[in-house]
Amino acid sequence: MSSNCVIEVKMLSKHYDVYDSPLHRMWVSFFPKLAGNSKKFHALDDVNFTIKKGETVGIIGRNGSGKSTLLQLICGTLTPSLGGVSVNGRIAALLELGSGFNPEFSGRENVYLNAAILGLTPKEIEQKFSDIERFADIGDFIDQPIKTYSSGMVVRLAFATAIHVSPDILVVDEALAVGDTAFQQKCLNRIRDMQRQGVSILLVTHSSNTLIEYCDRGIYLKKGRLIMDAACRDVVRRYADDLVEQEGGMVVEIDQASEVGVANATSVSQPMQIRQDDGQGRLSVQSVELRNAKGELSANYQFGEAFAVQIKVKAEGAVDIPCFGVQLSSVDGIVLWSGTTQSMNLELPVMVDGIYTVKWNMQANFSGNRYILAVGVGRIESGDYLRTHRVDYAGHFDIIPVAHSGGGWLAPCPVFEVI
Numbered sequence: 035m036s037s038n039c040v041i042e043v044k045m046l047s048k049h050y051d052v053y054d055s056p057l058h059r060m061w062v063s064f065f066p067k068l069a070g071n072s073k074k075f076h077a078l079d080d081v082n083f084t085i086k087k088g089e090t091v092g093i094i095g096r097n098g099s100g101k102s103t104l105l106q107l108i109c110g111t112l113t114p115s116l117g118g119v120s121v122n123g124r125i126a127a128l129l130e131l132g133s134g135f136n137p138e139f140s141g142r143e144n145v146y147l148n149a150a151i152l153g154l155t156p157k158e159i160e161q162k163f164s165d166i167e168r169f170a171d172i173g174d175f176i177d178q179p180i181k182t183y184s185s186g187m188v189v190r191l192a193f194a195t196a197i198h199v200s201p202d203i204l205v206v207d208e209a210l211a212v213g214d215t216a217f218q219q220k221c222l223n224r225i226r227d228m229q230r231q232g233v234s235i236l237l238v239t240h241s242s243n244t245l246i247e248y249c250d251r252g253i254y255l256k257k258g259r260l261i262m263d264a265a266c267r268d269v270v271r272r273y274a275d276d277l278v279e280q281e282g283g284m285v286v287e288i289d290q291a292s293e294v295g296v297a298n299a300t301s302v303s304q305p306m307q308i309r310q311d312d313g314q315g316r317l318s319v320q321s322v323e324l325r326n327a328k329g330e331l332s333a334n335y336q337f338g339e340a341f342a343v344q345i346k347v348k349a350e351g352a353v354d355i356p357c358f359g360v361q362l363s364s365v366d367g368i369v370l371w372s373g374t375t376q377s378m379n380l381e382l383p384v385m386v387d388g389i390y391t392v393k394w395n396m397q398a399n400f401s402g403n404r405y406i407l408a409v410g411v412g413r414i415e416s417g418d419y420l421r422t423h424r425v426d427y428a429g430h431f432d433i434i435p436v437a438h439s440g441g442g443w444l445a446p447c448p449v450f451e452v453i
């Protein structure tokens with residue numbers, strides 16, 4: 035690896051054995067020779083790239099495209115099936131699955147433990163502790179066991195620890211999606227500071243804006259393969275083009291997670307990870323439809339026409355305070371509008387095991403152009419929106435251009451005067 039490189043990913047692949055049924059999987063655990071009957075799933079396939087010192091690289095891709103797998107391989111919590119990763123420097127990581135924090139220990143104890151694993155001496159941790167505490171801003175919870183924290187609090191503490199251990203490389207897997215907007219902005223500001231200090235950053239984001247605004251380069255993953263490694267705008271445009279091409283646009287049926295085989299992962303280090311499965315109720319998106327005022331499926335609207343984004347969601351367990359988000363982007367990934375039921379102060383009823391249909395009624399006050407829709411669902415926990423499912427591409431629609439009305443994305447309906 036050349037001296038100005040901090041990460042080199044070479045012919046990196048991760049394959050999993052996928053079984054027809056849990057029974058088949060159990061048989062294989064007793065009789066490994068039966069593994070020959072299982073299928074191989076390529077979560078990551080022959081990925082190559084390098085990251086230079088001081089570079090910020092964003093990774094984008096649909097659900098299941100291999101983003102988290104890639105980050106876990108880089109951080110060493112997964113072992114590659116083929117190829118390898120070379121890392122030059124101290125990595126601090128916030129990963130999405132599971133938790134590197136011990137739920138029985140207090141926040142304070144976990145900070146000491148994690149910082150020590152990342153190579154800090156007790157004296158160094160002592161010196162940094164008050165900064166970590168201040169940044170996390172979780173009050174007296176710092177001395178409570180992590181198991182009593184909301185997911186937002188875990189992210190706050192994990193992010194605060196990761197940025198204060200003087201890493202050479204910061205790896206962030208969508209952690210910023212959890213937590214309130216003010217905290218997200220605080221984290222992004224800190225990322226800016228770290229960029230100025232020459233820290234290399236690898237960031238998974240579903241936000242094209244964050245990619246364009248904060249990253250020097252983008253990497254687009256699709257079905258485990260690296261499709262593009264280029265300037266952010268080019269990557270975002272290619273991603274959006276692919277989404278439109280792959281889907282019809284009007285009704286998006288969401289793939290259900292397929293049977294997941296036994297991971298052959300070995301944990302070799304303990305980056306801070308964000309809990310996902312915390313035993314609480316969760317919502318997931320089943321399908322998304324775009325309907326006109328007559329209730330018909332449609333992907334073409336006139337300026338000002340009423341339309342609805344109809345979402346079928348599945349509740350598993352009891353979701354006390356559900357929350358829904360929607361986002362409209364341009365085809366090159368710039369977010370034009372986004373909102374959540376929380377930001378709109380809407381109080382929703384409890385959702386318990388079952389299928390529900392919810393609807394965003396909107397007005398197409400947009401200029402003649404194509405718009406990409408994303409939706410998210412989740413719950414409010416201690417005031418934070420914890421998203422449990424997001425569909426980056428939930429359809430697209432076209433606003434039919436009005437002659438002589440100008441172009442672009444906005445429709446300010448200007449009236450011109452010569453005075």
Ligand SMILES: Nc1ncnc2c1ncn2[C@@H]1O[C@H](COP(=O)(O)OP(=O)(O)OP(=O)(O)O)[C@@H](O)[C@H]1O
Pocket residue numbers: 050051052075076077095096097098099100101102103104294295296297298
């Ligand atoms: N232990 C496992 N066994 C089998 N398949 C797995 C395992 N872990 C992950 N996968 C599969 O590998 C693929 C890539 O998963 P990964 O979590 O890396 O995707 P992602 O791009 O991070 O998705 P998301 O945006 O939803 O977080 C998915 O199809 C997933 O189902």
